[in-house]
Amino acid sequence: MTSPSTPKKTPPSARAGAASDVAASYEAALEELEQLVAQLDAGQLPLDQLLTRYQRGAELLAFCRSRLEAVENQIKVLEGGELKPWDAA
Template structure:
């Protein structure tokens, strides 16, 4: 299992914020910036996947009688 898959959502977001800060500083050599950017994209995909998984879990709620019921959320 890769390191990214072991990260929690919060850890991935924290690392992603660090990546953004490094890139925004602008004093990173081009080759390093590309590597950092790729890492950021991987972290972004991981966060998206984790959020999508949680969203799918939350689309069903358990009724009082123990039956699952679809739960629709309004998207912005």
């Protein structure tokens, strides 16, 4: 006999290593975030979908920020502890 209750899914933010589960890469997260912003800006979604997409966007934004911070820290190490301005020219 099986139990009548089914196990509940743990939300991504509550899982260990959640940041790596959010997106495959910074670029993928940024692309999805841009799509979500376009959907939210269109204003054509029902309220519950707006909330769900807003929450997903917040997860993606946190993921992107953490990836950028990690890269910045790596650059500081490579530059001997001093972050130098980027010269893209």
